Amino acid sequence: MDGRLSGATVRIIMASVLDLIGNTPLVEVTRIDRGACRLFLKLESANPSGSLKDRPARTMIEAAEADGRLKSGGTIVEATAGNTGLGLALVGGRKGYRTLLVVPDKMAREKVLHAKAMGAEVVTTRSDVGKGHPDYYQDLAETIARRTPGAFFVNQFANPANPQAHETTTGPEILRQMDGDVDAIVVGVGSGGTLTGIGRFMRDASPKTAMILADPEGSVLAPYVETGRMGQAGSWAVEGIGEDFVPPNADLDLLSHAFAIPDAESFACARDLLRAEGVLAGSSSGTLLAAALRYCRAQAAPKRVVSLVCDSGAKYLSKVFNPIFLAQEGWSPSSHACARPTSRTFRSSTRAGTSSAWSTRATCWPPSSPRATIPTRPLRARSSR
Numbered sequence: 001m002d003g004r005l006s007g008a009t010v011r012i013i014m015a016s017v018l019d020l021i022g023n024t025p026l027v028e029v030t031r032i033d034r035g036a037c038r039l040f041l042k043l044e045s046a047n048p049s050g051s052l053k054d055r056p057a058r059t060m061i062e063a064a065e066a067d068g069r070l071k072s073g074g075t076i077v078e079a080t081a082g083n084t085g086l087g088l089a090l091v092g093g094r095k096g097y098r099t100l101l102v103v104p105d106k107m108a109r110e111k112v113l114h115a116k117a118m119g120a121e122v123v124t125t126r127s128d129v130g131k132g133h134p135d136y137y138q139d140l141a142e143t144i145a146r147r148t149p150g151a152f153f154v155n156q157f158a159n160p161a162n163p164q165a166h167e168t169t170t171g172p173e174i175l176r177q178m179d180g181d182v183d184a185i186v187v188g189v190g191s192g193g194t195l196t197g198i199g200r201f202m203r204d205a206s207p208k209t210a211m212i213l214a215d216p217e218g219s220v221l222a223p224y225v226e227t228g229r230m231g232q233a234g235s236w237a238v239e240g241i242g243e244d245f246v247p248p249n250a251d252l253d254l255l256s257h258a259f260a261i262p263d264a265e266s267f268a269c270a271r272d273l274l275r276a277e278g279v280l281a282g283s284s285s286g287t288l289l290a291a292a293l294r295y296c297r298a299q300a301a302p303k304r305v306v307s308l309v310c311d312s313g314a315k316y317l318s319k320v321f322n323p324i325f326l327a328q329e330g331w332s333p334s335s336h337a338c339a340r341p342t343s344r345t346f347r348s349s350t351r352a353g354t355s356s357a358w359s360t361r362a363t364c365w366p367p368s369s370p371r372a373t374i375p376t377r378p379l380r381a382r383s384s385r
């Protein structure tokens with residue numbers, strides 16, 4: 001029994017919590033202005049550890065089991081303080097493996113506590129060092145994996161089983177739920193697994209479907225899609241998406257457009273989504289919603305657009321939904337970036353403290369001209385993945 005009856009997902013009795021990964025619901029946004037379009041959100045927050053990373057966590061572990069990289073009694077090692085770590089802790093724990101996560105010390109406390117609660121061992125390292133330094137979280141994880149007998153270093157940035165999870169599950173689910181009719185899908189990029197997996201599936205199964213990037217302002221990805229040039233990374237508060245390098249798993253050629261979204265707009269969209277639709281979503285989902293709304297409102301003809309609730313807002317109660325944190329950042333908890341799309345009074349503060357009206361900063365970039373050399377090495381730890 002796969003829990004499905006005549007196209008509708010019916011949760012019956014599952015043999016394991018791992019059977020609850022995937023088959024997530026799709027909900028239509030109806031109380032926020034979408035212009036001429038219809039907008040649907042796939043609730044990846046409904047996965048057992050609360051994010052879209054449960055899917056690749058399972059496929060990466062099962063691929064390693066299948067080809068002998070992970071054996072009984074083995075240790076799963078990954079550099080992450082984000083949702084990947086939670087997914088690995090969930091799947092690894094359920095399958096009886098030891099899970100060891102290397103975590104930069106600035107990462108979200110809720111996620112670290114959640115991983116520990118699931119039995120993962122957490123090694124904390126410095127956030128202020130870059131790739132090549134022995135304490136950089138990815139270098140340290142690789143070193144620990146090399147020195148640990150029976151270790152499997154997951155490496156979500158280059159592991160092909162990461163995009164494969166979305167190519168074989170998330171993409172087909174979306175197309176089926178939308179009755180085969182999807183004009184655009186708005187995604188973010190952390191490791192690139194979601195973009196590449198869904199994008200590859202749609203390229204073959206629904207060539208009309210455009211892939212749209214929602215990127216935090218400060219990330220190098222949206223400017224790179226626009227200009228083909230690799231700029232300097234800034235910083236951003238949104239967690240899980242945005243990069244200072246192009247991960248090997250991110251196939252940016254699949255993208256038609258990219259939007260760069262300021263933190264304040266992302267946070268406000270996540271809050272508006274909860275107030276307007278009752279959907280509790282994290283900060284990256286706010287970025288995706290902001291980009292999806294910009295895309296929808298720019299369309300002359302009606303389109304069917306899908307985006308994701310990447311993870312649950314319960315992981316960010318102390319940030320996105322915390323008036324004290326918002327005040328410290330200089331953001332108003334009462335600003336409604338989504339609910340009042342035509343307002344020109346909303347002002348967003350960048351991390352550096354400068355302000356500008358977001359509605360005048362909206363950017364929708366066309367596909368890139370020929371690209372410059374793609375760096376495939378991380379330069380600095382930026383946000384939890």
Ligand code: PMP
Binds near residue numbers: 189
């Ligand atoms: N949103 C959140 C909250 C995430 O943790 C991640 C994973 N880093 C993403 C979006 C993007 O997923 P991907 O790694 O597939 O690019």
